[in-house]
Structure formats: structure tokens, C-alpha cells
Amino acid sequence: MGxxxxxxxxxxxxxxxxxxxxxxxPSGFGELFASxxxxxxxxxxxxxxxxxxxxxxxxxxxxxxxxxxxDLDRDFLQAFRVxxxxxxxxxxxxxxxxxxxxxxxxxxxxxxxxxxxxVGELCQLQEPDGYLGIMEPQSRMWxxxxxxxxxxxxxxxxxxxxxxxxQRSLECGKRLADYIxxxxxxxxxxxxGGGSITVYMAVTGLENAFLLLAEETGETRYRDFVVxxxxxxxxxxxxxxxxxxxxxxxxxxxxxxxxxxLRLSSVYPEERLWRASRQALDFxxxxxxxxxxxxxxxxxxxxxxxxxxxxxxxxxxxxxxxRWLDELLRREKKSLYGDLMERAIYNGLFAAQSPxxxxxxxxxxxxxxxxxxxSDTYCCPNNYRRIIAELPxxxxxxxxxxxxxxxxxxxxxxxxxxxxxxVAVIQRTDYPSDGRVTIALDLGAExxxxxxxxxxxxxDHARIxxxxxxxxxxxxxxxxxxxRVWKPGDVVTLNLPMGLRFVKGRRAQVGRVAIMYGPxxxxxxxxxxxxxxxxxxxxxxxxxxxxxxxxRDDSVRPGGLACEVKAWSPxxxxxxxxxxxxxxxxxxxxPSGEAIYFHVPNPYDVKFVxxxxxxxxxxxxxxxxxxx
Numbered sequence: 001m002g003x004x005x006x007x008x009x010x011x012x013x014x015x016x017x018x019x020x021x022x023x024x025x026p027s028g029f030g031e032l033f034a035s036x037x038x039x040x041x042x043x044x045x046x047x048x049x050x051x052x053x054x055x056x057x058x059x060x061x062x063x064x065x066x067x068x069x070x071d072l073d074r075d076f077l078q079a080f081r082v083x084x085x086x087x088x089x090x091x092x093x094x095x096x097x098x099x100x101x102x103x104x105x106x107x108x109x110x111x112x113x114x115x116x117x118x119v120g121e122l123c124q125l126q127e128p129d130g131y132l133g134i135m136e137p138q139s140r141m142w143x144x145x146x147x148x149x150x151x152x153x154x155x156x157x158x159x160x161x162x163x164x165x166x167q168r169s170l171e172c173g174k175r176l177a178d179y180i181x182x183x184x185x186x187x188x189x190x191x192x193g194g195g196s197i198t199v200y201m202a203v204t205g206l207e208n209a210f211l212l213l214a215e216e217t218g219e220t221r222y223r224d225f226v227v228x229x230x231x232x233x234x235x236x237x238x239x240x241x242x243x244x245x246x247x248x249x250x251x252x253x254x255x256x257x258x259x260x261x262l263r264l265s266s267v268y269p270e271e272r273l274w275r276a277s278r279q280a281l282d283f284x285x286x287x288x289x290x291x292x293x294x295x296x297x298x299x300x301x302x303x304x305x306x307x308x309x310x311x312x313x314x315x316x317x318x319x320x321x322x323r324w325l326d327e328l329l330r331r332e333k334k335s336l337y338g339d340l341m342e343r344a345i346y347n348g349l350f351a352a353q354s355p356x357x358x359x360x361x362x363x364x365x366x367x368x369x370x371x372x373x374x375s376d377t378y379c380c381p382n383n384y385r386r387i388i389a390e391l392p393x394x395x396x397x398x399x400x401x402x403x404x405x406x407x408x409x410x411x412x413x414x415x416x417x418x419x420x421x422x423v424a425v426i427q428r429t430d431y432p433s434d435g436r437v438t439i440a441l442d443l444g445a446e447x448x449x450x451x452x453x454x455x456x457x458x459x460d461h462a463r464i465x466x467x468x469x470x471x472x473x474x475x476x477x478x479x480x481x482x483x484r485v486w487k488p489g490d491v492v493t494l495n496l497p498m499g500l501r502f503v504k505g506r507r508a509q510v511g512r513v514a515i516m517y518g519p520x521x522x523x524x525x526x527x528x529x530x531x532x533x534x535x536x537x538x539x540x541x542x543x544x545x546x547x548x549x550x551x552r553d554d555s556v557r558p559g560g561l562a563c564e565v566k567a568w569s570p571x572x573x574x575x576x577x578x579x580x581x582x583x584x585x586x587x588x589x590x591p592s593g594e595a596i597y598f599h600v601p602n603p604y605d606v607k608f609v610x611x612x613x614x615x616x617x618x619x620x621x622x623x624x625x626x627x628x
Contacts, residue, residue, distance in 0.1 A: 039400050040266065040330040040331045041329070041330040041331075041333065041397035041398065041399050041404060042330075042397060042398040042399075042415075042416075043326075043330070043393040043394070043397060044392070044393070044395075044396065044397075044398070044413050044414060044415055045104075045414075046101060046104040046105035046163065046392055046393070047104060047105060048413065048414040048415070049105065049392035049393075049395060049412070049413050049414075050411055050412045051391075051392060051395065051409055051410070051411035052409065052410030052411050053409040053410040053411065053429070053430075053431070054350070054409070054432075054557050054559075055345070055391050055395075055407070055409045055411075056409065056410065056411060057557065057558065058350060058353065058357070058388055058391075059102070059105075059388055059389075059391065059392075060357075061353070061355075061356065061357025062102075062353070062384075062385060062388045063102055063106070063108065063111065064357065065356055065357030065358045066353075066357050066358055066360075066385065067098070067099060067102070067111070067114070067385065068110060068114075069358065070095075070376050071376075072114075072117075072118070075090075075375070075376050075377050076091075076092050076095060076118075076377065077092070077118070079134040080092065080121075080122070080125050080132070080133070080134055081125065082134075083133065083134055083135065083136065084134075084136050085135050085136065085139065086135070086136060086139045086143060087135075087139065087143045087144050087145070088134065088144075088145070089144075089148065089149055089377075089378060089379065090134060090149065090377050090378075091149070091152070091377050091378055091379055091381070091382035092118070092149070092152075092153065093149065093150075093151070093152025093153035093154070093155060093156045093205075094152050094156070094379070094382030094383055094385070094386055095118075095156075095382045095385060096115060096118050096119070096122075096153070096157075096160070097152065097155055097156035097386050097389070098382065098385035098386045098388070098389045099111055099114050099115040099118070099385075100115050100156060100159050100160045100163055100164070101159065101163070101386070101389035101390060102388075102389045103115050103163075103164075104163035104164070105389065105392050119157065119160055119166065119168070119169050119172070122153065122157070123168055123169075123172045126172055126175060126176065129179060130175035130176050130178055130179030130182075131176070131179050132150065132153055132172070132175075132176045132179075133146055133149055133150050133153075134146075134149065140183075141180075141183050141184070141187075141190070141192065142190055142191070142192055142193070142194065143192075143193070143194075144192070144193040144194075144196070144197075144202060145193075145202065146192070147180060147184075147192050147202065147203045147206060148192075148202065148203055148204055148205060148206075150176055150179075151180075151203060151204070151205040151209045151210075152205045152209065153173070153176060154173045154176050154177050154180075154209040154210070154213055155205060155208060155209035155212055155213075157169045157170065157172050157173030157176070158170065158173045158209065158212045158213045158215075159212065161173070161216050162212070162215075162216055170216055170217065173213055173216075174213065174217060174219075177209070177210060177213055177222060180206070181221075181222075181225050181229075184229070185229065188229075195246070196246070197246050197247045197250075198246045198247060198248045198250070198253075200235070200253055200257050201247055201248075201250045201253035204252065204253040204256050204257075205256060206226075206230065207226045207230060207232050207256075207257060207260035207264075208256065208259060208260045208263065210223065210225055210226045211223060211226060211260060211263050211264065214226075223264075223267070226260070226264070227264070227268075232257070232260055232261060232264060232273075233264070233268070233270065233272060233273055235257060235261065235276065237254060237257070237258070237275070237276035237279060237280075238279075239254075239279055239280065239283045239289075239302055240301070240302060241301070241302050241303060241304055242298075242301060242302070242303065243298075243299045243300065243301040247300075247301065249301035249302045250300055250301055251296060251297040251300060251301060251302055251314065251317040251320075251321075252300065252314060252316040252317045252320050252379075252383075254276070254280065254302075255280065255317070255320040255321060255323075255324045256320055257276065258276040258277045258280060258324060259320070259323060259324050259327055261273040261274070261276060261277070262274070262324075262327045262328070262331065263327070265331075277324070277328065280324075281328075283302065283304070284296060285613070285614055285615060286614075286615050286616065287304060287616070288304040288305070288306055288506060288507055288614075289302060289303070289304055290340075290613075290614065291308060291312065291313070291366070292366075292503060292505075292514055292516075292521055292596070292611055293308075293313065293343070293344075293347040293348045293351070293364075293366055293521050293588055293596070294318070294321075294340065294343035294344030294345070294346075294347050294348045294349075295312060295313030295317070295318055295321075295344065295347070295348035295364065296313070296317055296318075296321060297312070297313065297314055297317045298311050298312055299311040299314075300314045300316075300317065304507070305507055305508050306505065306506050306507035306508045306509050307367065307508045308365050308366035308367040308508075308509075308596070308597075309365050309367045309368050310363065310365055310368060311363050311365070312363055312364065312365040312366065312367075313348050313352075313363055313365065314362065314363055314380065315349075315352045315360065315361060315362060315363070315364070315380035315381075315383060315384050316379050316380050316383040318344055318348045318349050318352065318364075318387075319349070319383040319384060319386065319387035320383070320387075321344055322341055322344050322345060322349065322387055322394075323387060323390065325337045325338075325340050325341045325344075326341065326390075326393065326394050329341070329406065330397060333399075333404075333479075335454045335455065335457075335477065335478050335479050336457065336477070336613070338406045338407070338454045338456075339454070339456050339457050339458075339477075339519075339612075339613055340613060341394060341406070341407070342407060342432075342456070342519045343519045343613065345391070345407075346432060346519050346520055346587075346588075346589075347519070347520070347521050347589070348364060348588075349384075349387065350557075350588075350589040351364045351370075351588050351589040351590075351593070352364050352380075353384060353589075354372065354591055355556060355557060355589065355591065359372040359373075360372065360373055360380060360381040360384045361373055361380070362380045366521075366523065366588070366593070366595070366596045366597075367538070367594070367595060367596075367597070368594055369592075369594055370591070370593070370594075392413075394406060394407055395407045395409060395413050396413040396415060396425050397415070398415040398416050398417070399450065399452065400418060401418065401449065401450035401483075402417060402418065402449030402450035402451055402452070402483075403415050403417070403423065403425060403449070403450075403451055403452070404451075404452035404453075404454070405425060405427075405439065405451070405452065405453050405454065406454050408427065408429055408431040408432075408437045408494075408496075409429065410427055410428065410429055410430075411426075411427055412424055412425070412426045412427075417443075417447060417449050418449065419449075421443060421444060421445065421447055422443070422444070423441055423442065423443040423486075424441070424442035424443070425439060425440075425441060426439070426440040426441075426442060427439055428440075430559060431518075432498075432517075432518045432519055432520055433550075433552075433559050433560065433561055435459075435495060435496030435498040435518065436493065436494070436495055436496075437493070437494040437495075437496070438491060438492075438494075439453075439491065439492045440489065440490070440491045441486055441488075441489070441490045441491075441492075442488065442489070443486065443488050444488065445488070446485055446486060446487040446488065447485070447486060448483070448484065448485045448486070449483070449486060450481060450482065450483045451481075451482045451486070451492070452479040452480065452481050452482070453474070453479065453480040453482070453492075454479060454480075455474045455475065455476050455477065455478055455479065455480050455496070456476060456477075456496065456518070456519070457476050457477035457612040457613060458476065458498075458501070458516075458518060458519070458612055459476035459496050459497050459498075460475075460476050460497070461473050461474065461475055461476055461497070462474045462480070462494060462495060462496050462497065463494075463495040464480055464482070464492060464493070464494055464495070465492065465493040466482070466484075466492055467487070467491060467492070477612070480494075496518070498517060498518045499517070500515060500516070500517050500547060500549060500550060500563055501515070501516050501517070501609055502514070502515060502544060502547075502600075502605075502607055502608045502609065503515070503516050503608070503609060503610070503611050504603070504608045504609065504610055504611070505597050506611075506614070506616055509597045510603070511599065511600070511603040512597040512598055512599055512600065512603075513542075513597065513598060513600050513603075513608050514596045514597050514598075515547065515563060515565070515585060515596075517550050517561060517563070520561065520587055521587075521588040521596055522562070522563055522585035522586065522587060522588065522596065523585060523586060523587070523588050523590055523593030523594070523595060523596045524537060524583055524585055524593065524594060524595040524596070524598075525584075525586055525590050525592040525593050525594070526592065526594050527592040528555075528592070529581070529583070529584070531581060532581065535569070535570065536570060537594055537595040538595065538597075539570035539571075539599070540567045540568070540569070540570065540581070540583075540595075540598055540599065541567060541568045541570075541572070541574055541598065541599040541600065541601065542565045542566065542583070542598040542599070542600060543565065543566040543567065543568070543574075543579050544565070544600055544601075544605060544607060544608075546564075546565050546566035547563060547564070547565045548563065548564050548565075549561070549562060549564055550562060550563045551563070553586060553587075555586060555590070556586050556589055556590045557587065557589070560586070560587050561586075561587060562584055562585060562586045562587075563584075563585050564582055564583065564584050565582075565583050565585065565598075566579035566581065566582055566583070567579055567581045567582075567583050567598065568580060568581075569581065574601055575601055
């Protein structure tokens with residue numbers, strides 16, 4: 001975030017942006033310096049992005065096979081019509097936000113009609129005092145999850161105004177936000193959920209909703225409520241491992257509030273607004289909080305064992321992890337965040353949805369069978385839809401110096417250069433199945449600007465072929481920064497060396513390895529191996545020298561990959577015994593995948609490498625984190 005800020009005299013800042021009005025820092029903020037308002041990279045407008053590849057396919061599947069097949073009346077709207085619940089949750093605000101964003105991205109008339117129908121009914125259902133929810137009168141505000149439900153409705157209604165400029169939507173969101181403010185300020189000691197869980201978990205989403213509403217309305221009172229009443233800057237977050245007590249270790253709630261702090265830091269750039277994010281990064285990258293598939297957590301909460309069984313990787317946590325990494329990337333400009341994003345997207349996120357798009361998981365373990373969530377409502381299905389709708393935001397960014405390409409996928413992204421000229425970044429690639437990416441720049445006139453290309457850390461180096469026959473090498477784990485005069489039609493070819501690699505397991509997986517190719521993790525599907533029906537997959541020992549591939553395999557996705565490796569049966573007298581099985585490993589989103597780690601004869605084989613994204617440390621017992 002730049003240099004740390006000195007606490008002292010309060011000052012006012014003139015913030016020269018289109019959606020952040022001039023105002024003074026509230027009481028309690030330290031001294032602010034204009035030089036610390038570093039410009040974050042800007043995401044493209046949703047309609048300026050057209051995507052192919054697996055990212056584009058997932059977006060289309062989510063629209064055609066999921067959103068458009070929902071029973072809106074029965075599953076989502078009916079509860080808001082009768083308003084007789086004593087507790088519970090639907091997730092209509094999350095759903096509406098996903099539809100709004102995908103409608104803005106695709107301009108699909110069916111999605112526009114769908115979101116207009118929901119907004120219209122919400123406006124009609126809103127009560128005179130502003131309430132809009134599913135609870136009976138005596139259960140409103142303080143029962144789980146009423147404020148949570150209302151907060152995402154505020155967010156979606158403000159989002160609809162952002163992308164479609166619908167005033168009725170904004171007014172509805174304002175009345176609902178005013179209802180929350182009025183009732184909570186009248187009972188400041190009240191605890192949503194009755195104290196059964198930590199308050200910030202009970203009202204997850206509130207801060208981001210009110211910050212967005214402040215931007216859309218220009219009314220700073222919504223931001224003031226977040227800063228002063230909800231005391232977002234003072235939030236003393238802790239990483240609590242495990243699910244116990246008041247569930248303080250809930251990842252989704254933690255990352256959601258961390259995102260709100262980062263967004264607030266654009267207005268008030270204080271170092272303390274980064275503390276929760278710094279702590280989460282340290283835990284994920286250095287203290288075993290992140291697993292190889294890009295997921296985190298067990299039973300919704302922080303975990304550090306590297307076990308990957310039944311409750312691994314809540315989909316809400318995966319969605320917010322990706323969204324949080326985008327916030328970090330645009331502010332700190334570190335390529336590592338892009339590496340982490342693509343790992344989570346291609347493995348944990350896409351594995352949370354069936355290949356046909358219709359079903360969504362609550363958890364996505366890598367050890368043992370997986371199952372789909374039986375309902376279209378609740379948090380995980382709707383948070384999945386929301387993050388899928390946001391993927392177009394993460395492909396490329398406009399920077400103060402030019403452009404930055406983060407995710408490699410077939411498609412076209414139009415950005416604004418510092419001069420105001422528009423440039424279309426057109427990618428032709430089969431990534432992540434192949435490491436060759438051709439990038440054409442479509443602009444009206446030649447211009448000098450900087451083009452950044454993320455070089456993934458799994459590459460030691462990459463080759464870049466530039467217009468005019470020039471080539472250069474770029475180091476993995478950083479940006480390749482190409483500053484030159486670009487001409488209309490210029491083409492850059494990025495060649496990322498990719499090959500199968502054995503990645504060493506950690507903690508619960510010590511002595512075992514997983515097989516990766518680029519950002520892809522491979523898994524074993526018992527369903528396609530009848531000879532393994534009664535075999536404990538955790539007891540298989542593979543023959544590393546027998547690994548072959550990758551080769552094309554369309555069983556998980558069009559143009560997908562698979563590999564093969566031989567394995568000894570449990571208890572076999574290896575290495576003398578003949579391997580009993582030939583394992584065909586498919587990409588982690590394989591719905592029947594059950595295992596990714598395998599025993600090996602020599603866990604110290606020099607062919608095995610550490611996960612390039614993780615730097616584990618053993619300086620302290622991680623269990624002590626919960627005591628800090």
C-alpha cells in the first residue's frame with residue numbers, strides 16, 4: 001500500500017475521482033497524505049469484455065443452464081411475499097447481483113427482463129417503513145440472517161443503478177439501508193443473531209453494500225455508518241483456526257469485511273485498513289492456510305492441517321478469496337495475486353459447479369467423494385453465480401501507465417489508455433491447456449504506453465515475441481513490462497513453458513505428491529476405474545517414472561487435459577512388484593474426482609518440487625494464532 005501513514009493531525013482530502021465526493025476524514029483517522037492515494041488499476045466495463053475458453057464457457061453455462069432454469073417464484077420470491085419466517089435465508093440479493101452483472105456483460109434481453117422483474121417486485125413488496133425481507137415483524141433485524149439478507153439486497157439494488165442507471169432501484173436500496181440504520185442506531189447494543197455467532201459474520205455483506213450505496217447516491221451518511229457506527233477501521237480481526245465458540249474464524253465473513261476495508265482505504269488510505277488482509281495473506285501463504293487447489297478452510301472456517309476431506313473449501317470462501325485477490329492486485333500490482341486467482345478459478349471454483357452448469361457445491365474436497373448442494377437458494381449457490389459474473393473484471397486492467405493482462409483466455413477486452421484512446425486486447429490461446437498466447441492490440445492510432453503481461457510463477461522464464469521480430473525473455477513470478485510505441489494491429493506472442501510436475505504435499509500430505517500442469521491440479525476419478533472400487537485411494541503408491549501426458553481429454557471440459565501414471569496396490573512390495581493399476585488422472589473439476597495426493601517410493605526425489613505459490617514457515621505453532 002506504499003509507506004505507512006503517520007498518525008496525527010486530521011486533514012481533509014480533495015479526492016479527484018468521479019464517484020468519491022470531497023469530504024473530511026471522520027474522527028479517529030490518522031493523518032492522510034494525498035501522495036498515498038495511489039491509483040488502483042481499473043477493471044473494464046462489463047460490456048467491453050467478450051470471453052471464450054473455459055472462463056467464457058462457465059459464464060455461458062451459468063446463464064443458460066443455471067440462472068435461466070431457476071424457479072424464481074417458488075424458491076426466491078415467495079418468501080418475500082409472505083414474510084412469515086422466524087429465521088432463515090434465501091439469498092435473493094446475491095442472485096439479483098449476479099443477474100445484473102451478467103446482464104450488463106452480455107446485454108442478453110432475457111437476463112435484463114429477469115432482473116427487471118425482480119427489481120420491480122422488490123419495489124412493490126417494500127413496506128412503508130423500508131423493510132424488505134422474509135421475516136415476521138417480531139423477528140426482524142435481530143434474527144439470523146435478516147440483516148445479512150437485507151444487506152445483499154441493498155448491494156444488488158445499488159449495483160443495478162451502477163450498471164443500468166435505474167433510479168427506482170436506487171431509491172428502494174436507500175429506503176432499505178435507512179431502515180437498517182434507523183433500527184440499529186435505536187438499539188446500538190443489540191446483537192444480530194442474539195450473540196450466537198460473531199456480529200460481523202451475522203451481518204456479512206453490510207459494509208460493502210453501504211460503501212457502494214454511498215458511491216451511487218453521493219450521500220456520505222452511508223459511508224459514515226460503516227466508519228463510525230460499524231467501526232470498520234477499528235476492526236481488530238484475528239485468524240482463529242477451527243469452528244468453535246462464536247465462529248470467529250469464518251473465512252467468508254472475514255474476507256468480505258477485509259474487502260470492505262480495502263475499498264474504504266481508497267478514500268482513507270490508512271495502514272490499519274490493511275491489517276486484516278496482511279494477516280490473512282500471511283496465514284494463507286506462510287502458515288499452511290491455502291491448499292494446492294486454491295481453496296481454503298474446513299467447515300467454513302480457517303484451517304491449517306492441509307487435510308482435504310468432506311468440508312474443505314466452502315464455495316463462498318472461494319468466491320470471496322478470488323474477489324479479495326482482485327482488490328489486492330489492483331492496489332498492490334503484485335503478479336502473485338494473479339497466480340493465486342487463476343489457481344483458485346481453474347480448480348476450486350470450477351470444481352464447485354457441474355460441467356453442465358446446473359448444479360453447485362457447498363464444499364469441494366480433494367480427499368473423498370463430493371456432493372452437490374440440493375438447493376438453488378442459500379449462500380454458496382448464489383455467491384458462485386456472483387463471482388462467475390465478475391470473472392470478466394479480472395482478465396485485464398487499465399493502469400496509469402497503460403494496460404495489464406492478468407488472466408490468459410480466449411477473448412477481447414477493451415480498455416482506456418491514459419490518453420483516453422481505447423485499445424482492444426484480443427487474445428488467441430488454448431490456455432491453460434497450452435502455454436502459447438497471442439495478443440493483438442486493436443487501437444486507432446499509434447501511442448506509447450506500457451503493456452504488462454503476468455508471467456506465472458510456475459514458469460522459470462517465458463519468451464515474448466514482439467512486433468518487428470524482436471524477442472525477449474521474462475522471469476516467472478513477475479510482470480513482463482513492455483513499454484514501446486504500439487501501432488494498430490501489433491501482435492505479441494507469449495510462450496509460457498508448461499509441463500507436468502510433481503508437487504510435494506505439506507503437513508497432512510507430507511510424503512505424498514500431487515500432479516500439476518500450469519495452474520491445473522489433476523485428480524483420480526474412481527468412477528472410471530472399476531478395478532479401484534474397493535481400494536482406499538489414500539494407500540496407492542504411484543510410479544513417478546511412468547507419468548505420461550498431458551493429452552487431450554474432453555470428459556471434464558472441451559479441450560481439457562488428462563495424464564496417466566502407474567500405481568502399486570496398497571501393501572505391494574514396491575519397487576520390485578509390478579504396478580497393479582494404470583491411473584488416468586483428469587482435471588480437478590471432474591465431478592467424480594476423489595484424490596489428488598499419492599504416496600511415492602522416495603519422498604525426497606529431486607524431481608519433486610515445492611508449491612511455487614507457498615512459503616511455509618515453522619517459526620511458531622499455528623495453534624497459537626487463535627490465542628492472539
